[in-house]
Amino acid sequence: MTIEDIARAVGATSLCGADKLATIEVSNAYACDLMSDVLAFYSPGAMLITGLTNIQIVRTAQMLDIPGVMFVRGKTPPDDTIALASDSGIPLVITPMSMFQVCGLLYAAGIRPCFDSAFGD
16 A cells, blocks of 8 residues: 555545655554664564654654654644654654554555564464
8 A cells, every 4th residue: 555545544634745645655554652662673664653743753764764654643743853754755644543543444454564473464
């Protein structure tokens, strides 16, 4: 799925990088609010889903080459976070849905977690 498809599936709107949403394909996502867990368990190419809005989200995305970040619960990041993501070419989208809702809908749509060892997928 493209990030545009993902955004549409969860009623998300673009904060920056709208021109890239239709061109970036992702098959996995990682939902997390602990950046230490993202650093430890993230798989390349997965979209990050988070409720954190600080600039460290974008710095982590830069370090791991995360193709896009979704903010849940309608939380809007500060202007400096959006500016850094825009300058870095990292699309940001925002949805009013909870992280639980987003994960369920995306899983049902075929997006898989970064690791499925506990479920044997």
